[in-house]
Amino acid sequence: MPSARDRVLDAYETLLIEQGPASATLDAVASAAEVSKGGLLYHFGSKEALAEGLLERLRERSAADVAHMRADPDGAVAYYLQTSVPGAASPVGLTRTYLAALRIADGSATGEATRRALADVDAHGLAALRTEVPDPVLSWLIQLVGDGLYLRTLTGAPLTGDVGVDALVARLRELLISSSRG
Numbered sequence: 001m002p003s004a005r006d007r008v009l010d011a012y013e014t015l016l017i018e019q020g021p022a023s024a025t026l027d028a029v030a031s032a033a034e035v036s037k038g039g040l041l042y043h044f045g046s047k048e049a050l051a052e053g054l055l056e057r058l059r060e061r062s063a064a065d066v067a068h069m070r071a072d073p074d075g076a077v078a079y080y081l082q083t084s085v086p087g088a089a090s091p092v093g094l095t096r097t098y099l100a101a102l103r104i105a106d107g108s109a110t111g112e113a114t115r116r117a118l119a120d121v122d123a124h125g126l127a128a129l130r131t132e133v134p135d136p137v138l139s140w141l142i143q144l145v146g147d148g149l150y151l152r153t154l155t156g157a158p159l160t161g162d163v164g165v166d167a168l169v170a171r172l173r174e175l176l177i178s179s180s181r182g
C-alpha cells in the first residue's frame with residue numbers, strides 16, 4: 001500500500017496528465033488521493049510545494065532509471081530506446097512522472113524549476129548513453145532518436161514504417177561499430 005505522500009503525488013500526476021494543470025487544485029488532488037486536504041497539506045504545504053515534490057520524485061525516478069540503464073545486459077542504448085517506445089515504460093515510473101512534469105513546465109510559478117529538472121533528467125540519460133557510446137555527437141543523436149520515440153509514447157501515436165525497435169537498435173549498433181572503426 002503506497003504511503004499517503006505517494007498517493008498524493010500519484011493523484012497529482014494523474015490530474016496533470018489527464019486533465020491539465022488547471023484541474024490539479026489542492027482540493028482535487030486531495031480528493032483523488034483519498035486524503036483530507038489537511039492530510040495533503042501535512043505533506044505539501046502549498047501547491048508550489050506539491051510541484052516541488054513532483055520534481056523531487058522526477059529526479060529520484062531518473063536516478064533509478066539511469067541505474068537500470070547502466071545495468072541492462074543489452075546495454076544503455078538498447079534500454080534507452082526500448083523504454084522510449086509506445087507501450088513501454090520505465091520500470092521505475094519515470095515516463096509518467098516526466099509527462100506530468102512536462103504539463104507544469106510552461107506557465108506555472110515553478111516553470112523554471114521544472115525546466116531545470118527536465119534538463120537534469122536529460123543530462124543524466126545522456127551521461128548513461130555516453131558510457132556505451134563515448135562520442136558526444138553519436139550519443140546525443142541516439143538520445144534524440146529516443147526522444148522521438150518517447151514523443152510517440154506521450155502522444156499515443158503509433159510507430160510508423162516497417163522498422164521495429166529491435167531492428168532500430170541493431171542498425172544503430174552496426175552504425176556505431178562502423179563509425180568507431182573510422
